[in-house]
Amino acid sequence: MDQFLQHILNGTILGGTYALLGIGLTLIFGIMRVVNFSHGELYTFGAYIVYLFAMVLSANFFVSLVLAMVLGVVLGAAIEFVLLRPLRGASIDTTMLVMIGAWIALQNTEQLVWSGVAKSITHPFPAEPLILGPVSVSWVRVFVFAVAVLLIVGTHLLIHRTRLGKAMRATFQDRETAALMGVNIGAIHTATFALGSGLAAAAGALLGPVFVVYPTMGDLAALKSFAIVILGGLGNFMGATLGGFILGFVEEMGAGYISSGYRDAMGFLLIIIVLVFRPTGLFARKERVG
Amino acid sequence: MNRWLTWAWVAFLLTLPLWMEDQYFLHILITSGIFTIAAMSLNLLLGYTGQLSLGHVAFFGIGAYTSALVSLGFDLELTDTYTFVFAPRPVWVAFVAGIVVAGMSGWLIGKISFKVRGAYFVIVTISFAEVVRLVALNWVDLTEGPMALNNIPPFTLAVPGVWELAFFHKLPNYYLVLAVAIVSYVTVRRLVHSRIGRAMIALRENEPLAASAGVDVTRYLVLAAIVSAAMAGAAGGLYTHYIRIVDPDVFLFIYTVTMVIMVITGGKGTLAGPIVGGLIFGILPEVLREFASPEVQWIIYGVFMIMIVFFLPNGIVPALSAWWNDRFGATPSAGGPGTGLPDLEAATRTAGEAT
Numbered sequence: 001m002d003q004f005l006q007h008i009l010n011g012t013i014l015g016g017t018y019a020l021l022g023i024g025l026t027l028i029f030g031i032m033r034v035v036n037f038s039h040g041e042l043y044t045f046g047a048y049i050v051y052l053f054a055m056v057l058s059a060n061f062f063v064s065l066v067l068a069m070v071l072g073v074v075l076g077a078a079i080e081f082v083l084l085r086p087l088r089g090a091s092i093d094t095t096m097l098v099m100i101g102a103w104i105a106l107q108n109t110e111q112l113v114w115s116g117v118a119k120s121i122t123h124p125f126p127a128e129p130l131i132l133g134p135v136s137v138s139w140v141r142v143f144v145f146a147v148a149v150l151l152i153v154g155t156h157l158l159i160h161r162t163r164l165g166k167a168m169r170a171t172f173q174d175r176e177t178a179a180l181m182g183v184n185i186g187a188i189h190t191a192t193f194a195l196g197s198g199l200a201a202a203a204g205a206l207l208g209p210v211f212v213v214y215p216t217m218g219d220l221a222a223l224k225s226f227a228i229v230i231l232g233g234l235g236n237f238m239g240a241t242l243g244g245f246i247l248g249f250v251e252e253m254g255a256g257y258i259s260s261g262y263r264d265a266m267g268f269l270l271i272i273i274v275l276v277f278r279p280t281g282l283f284a285r286k287e288r289v290g
Numbered sequence: 291m292n293r294w295l296t297w298a299w300v301a302f303l304l305t306l307p308l309w310m311e312d313q314y315f316l317h318i319l320i321t322s323g324i325f326t327i328a329a330m331s332l333n334l335l336l337g338y339t340g341q342l343s344l345g346h347v348a349f350f351g352i353g354a355y356t357s358a359l360v361s362l363g364f365d366l367e368l369t370d371t372y373t374f375v376f377a378p379r380p381v382w383v384a385f386v387a388g389i390v391v392a393g394m395s396g397w398l399i400g401k402i403s404f405k406v407r408g409a410y411f412v413i414v415t416i417s418f419a420e421v422v423r424l425v426a427l428n429w430v431d432l433t434e435g436p437m438a439l440n441n442i443p444p445f446t447l448a449v450p451g452v453w454e455l456a457f458f459h460k461l462p463n464y465y466l467v468l469a470v471a472i473v474s475y476v477t478v479r480r481l482v483h484s485r486i487g488r489a490m491i492a493l494r495e496n497e498p499l500a501a502s503a504g505v506d507v508t509r510y511l512v513l514a515a516i517v518s519a520a521m522a523g524a525a526g527g528l529y530t531h532y533i534r535i536v537d538p539d540v541f542l543f544i545y546t547v548t549m550v551i552m553v554i555t556g557g558k559g560t561l562a563g564p565i566v567g568g569l570i571f572g573i574l575p576e577v578l579r580e581f582a583s584p585e586v587q588w589i590i591y592g593v594f595m596i597m598i599v600f601f602l603p604n605g606i607v608p609a610l611s612a613w614w615n616d617r618f619g620a621t622p623s624a625g626g627p628g629t630g631l632p633d634l635e636a637a638t639r640t641a642g643e644a645t
Contacts, residue, residue: 035409083596092408093342097554097599100547105592112585219543223420226413234409261428268417268424272402275414279406 002134011252013141016148019244020203021221022228023155024196030235031172031192033092037099039200040222041106046072046201047208051119061124065205072201073194080193111215118214144206151202152241220264227267231274233281303468307461316460322572323467324529327474329552329564331521337559338482339514340494345415346522347546348422349392353523354530354540357388358442381445385527392523393516400515404508423541438537445531463532470528474521479561490514555598557605566606
């Protein structure tokens, strides 16, 4: 039973960052109709920025985290502006191929700059874990989880309480009508992509110090984000949040009770099962195939 | 003109090893040939049915592993007392087994994945490839996992008791790959020019309309997936008995991406496209290797892919044939590839016959 509780706790903590990744991707898909294959690279980018500032330039750890998110937003806006803006209205396959190209180019740039050797980031948290009765968790993970939850809530508020969020939701519902009502669709697209990218960079920045940083770390992150988004239904914010936690639980349980070698397979099996039995995702409210 | 070009091309490839002595270049041609076959198989799905499968490497790898395992033999401990022993079989049998198993997995994956379309389809296919890769990595009893399957026997040609040739050298492998490539090309060509092919193109152009005209959508998609997977499996078998070692890295997503780049660059939905793309991206890395590290090469690939989508969205072959027709005013070839609406006339004709 203790072991089970520990798995639940680990799954929740993991789920927080997964949810961040999933929300970023689902917003981009929902509003822009772009399957963002470079999502994982923004995650890697965030982790390397923390490494650059905290380890190479010996800046403050928390300042580095903030910088990683800000630069993630900037990079996202740049990618949208250069690659996606000229292709607005193009088919989903076209933008998907462009994003695959961007993914390959970005990943290998990281490889070129940082070499393939994994780097670790030291963090200022105590090494002894926090013990809560039968279970324990390291302080850095508690911090990661807290920041992830803050960011999720912040994004939620941004979408539901601000003018920008209202314009985003309008674009999501009906692009043409939103444009007719004076919403600047181009600006919304840039903002959406920048926001989604910033969240991915934040996830990378948060997990970099927990694990190690290496150039291909984004691949699995991207594939897992896809899994999360599929679970929740493409374009569904709440779905992606819950999907992140579900994937966290399933992976923990799978690794704990089936085999740790198949930990990463759980997400994909989940995708296949969900799509076979409920192709529009677990929480879909309307038809989204296409 | 097209016919002459095809024959000249085949003659060129047949005689190539006679005056090209460089073994390394022959090696590059063999590997490019294998990837061209895989790209042709992907083109059947991506180009003719319009479904972007990003898990195609799964079939390549399944073909490679099946062929390797059947030729090496294996034993599986099913229960504590019973062990299933599979004796090694001849390489040709293994090769065919690889094709069959890949085709069967194409059927299974097609059956499941074609329930969804668009972005969902893409993600399901990626998931399949990843699951298969993780199985190959973790089922160590069968696949040796990351230790790889070694000493895979090469193809052999023999007249029993009289003469035998094991394909340790490049030359016989070159002709074998060429032969399989030609068979694959003819298969795709005959398929897409048949009623089945027209049905596939119809549902690429407009699925609801095709369905309402009586095209059994799922059936044709699954059929395309089976043929495509079997062909990719053949490419995997060729690869495994040529390189003679296979590890879970054959399932890496990057190989799927390579195939996609080949098809898109050459021209999806054209017969010659994957060949052009396959040769370009088979030979380009070797040319670039002289003055660029692998990372820089991949960066160039990525940028190249973006450029192609921006400036030549239909690929090289349609662009060239459009240029040729402009220049020399030839009549557009019937059902000209890349013209957007291939052979509508013929499609209507068949539809008329069918009713």
